[in-house]
Amino acid sequence: MTEVEKKQPELERLFTNAITGKRLGHAYLFEGARGTGKRALAEWIAQAVFCENGETGKPCGQCRNCRRLNEGNQLDLISVEPDGQSIKVDQIRQLKAEFSKSAVEGSKKVYIIEQAEKMTISAANSLLTFLEEPGIDTYLFLLTTVKENILPTIRSRCQIIHFQPLKPKVMAEAFREAGISEQNIGVLSALTNDYEEAKRLEEDEWFQEIKGKVWTWFNQMVNRNPLAFITVQTDLMPVLKERAQVTMCLDLLLFHYRDMLYISFGHEQAAVHQHLIKAYHALQSESRYLTQQIENILDGKKAIQANVQAQGILESLVIKNQTIK
Numbered sequence: 001m002t003e004v005e006k007k008q009p010e011l012e013r014l015f016t017n018a019i020t021g022k023r024l025g026h027a028y029l030f031e032g033a034r035g036t037g038k039r040a041l042a043e044w045i046a047q048a049v050f051c052e053n054g055e056t057g058k059p060c061g062q063c064r065n066c067r068r069l070n071e072g073n074q075l076d077l078i079s080v081e082p083d084g085q086s087i088k089v090d091q092i093r094q095l096k097a098e099f100s101k102s103a104v105e106g107s108k109k110v111y112i113i114e115q116a117e118k119m120t121i122s123a124a125n126s127l128l129t130f131l132e133e134p135g136i137d138t139y140l141f142l143l144t145t146v147k148e149n150i151l152p153t154i155r156s157r158c159q160i161i162h163f164q165p166l167k168p169k170v171m172a173e174a175f176r177e178a179g180i181s182e183q184n185i186g187v188l189s190a191l192t193n194d195y196e197e198a199k200r201l202e203e204d205e206w207f208q209e210i211k212g213k214v215w216t217w218f219n220q221m222v223n224r225n226p227l228a229f230i231t232v233q234t235d236l237m238p239v240l241k242e243r244a245q246v247t248m249c250l251d252l253l254l255f256h257y258r259d260m261l262y263i264s265f266g267h268e269q270a271a272v273h274q275h276l277i278k279a280y281h282a283l284q285s286e287s288r289y290l291t292q293q294i295e296n297i298l299d300g301k302k303a304i305q306a307n308v309q310a311q312g313i314l315e316s317l318v319i320k321n322q323t324i325k
């Protein structure tokens with residue numbers, strides 16, 4: 001199975017039909033979270049376009065062109081990514097030089113622009129002229145995580161394709177293949193769609209440390225241990241330097257409560273931490289308490305986004321925890 005078939009089977013069907021029906025558009029905007037297979041689909045379409053046996057609308061994977069693309073040797077596939085913080089006008093000018101060359105040669109060309117939201121205004125404006133008059137055999141794919149960050153003039157000239165988040169089972173399998181350890185697959189796939197990011201997190205010492213600390217903190221809270229309040233200052237705050245880290249800490253806490261709630265409903269297979277199920281059972285708690293704490297944590301996450309100071313948020317979580325009946 002290809003990455004595209006696994007991650008986005010509906011989109012694969014959509015584009016197979018577009019290719020066999022000769023309805024493939026010249027400019028697409030692919031929008032979706034990291035790891036949802038945007039790049040893989042754009043390359044897959046490129047392969048189908050170049051394939052010598054392309055009548056089925058799918059790449060054969062065997063012919064010379066398919067093999068060249070798999071080896072990263074397909075010269076008619078041109079991709080642009082940010083040079084530092086942005087995609088600069090010179091990069092788009094180069095791309096346009098290729099467009100006009102291919103128009104002269106009459107050859108098929110596929111262009112992929114990664115993180116298209118990082119185009120500078122002048123780069124985007126330079127691209128507009130292409131979008132107004134694309135060549136017959138040129139296909140352009142703009143990839144982005146948030147389409148609202150793309151200039152409306154560009155957006156309106158592209159067909160927008162939305163990439164759904166991956167199904168949990170698909171993601172777990174992709175993570176397993178990427179070498180993520182069984183113990184971390186559940187929690188990491190709850191945190192991200194992107195297996196490269198998951199791999200980074202798994203190897204990250206900070207992540208290992210916070211995971212352990214949150215587990216201790218969670219146990220204190222469920223047991224209404226007064227130490228939970230002190231833990232915020234002595235254990236958690238010293239390792240929570242950035243807002244994203246505080247959010248991660250709250251997410252990890254949330255997963256424990258959610259797992260406990262699933263278990264209280266006899267829904268064990270839905271738990272993120274499968275290896276902790278025994279420990280959860282030993283903790284014992286009422287579902288009313290669990291839902292209330294989940295709500296409090298979600299409020300805490302909102303407060304972080306509103307720039308409320310982290311220590312206050314974590315401490316008030318403990319105080320609320322002590323007062324839930």
Ligand SMILES: [Zn+2]
Pocket residue numbers: 050051052053054059060061062063064065066067
């Ligand atoms: Zn082929």
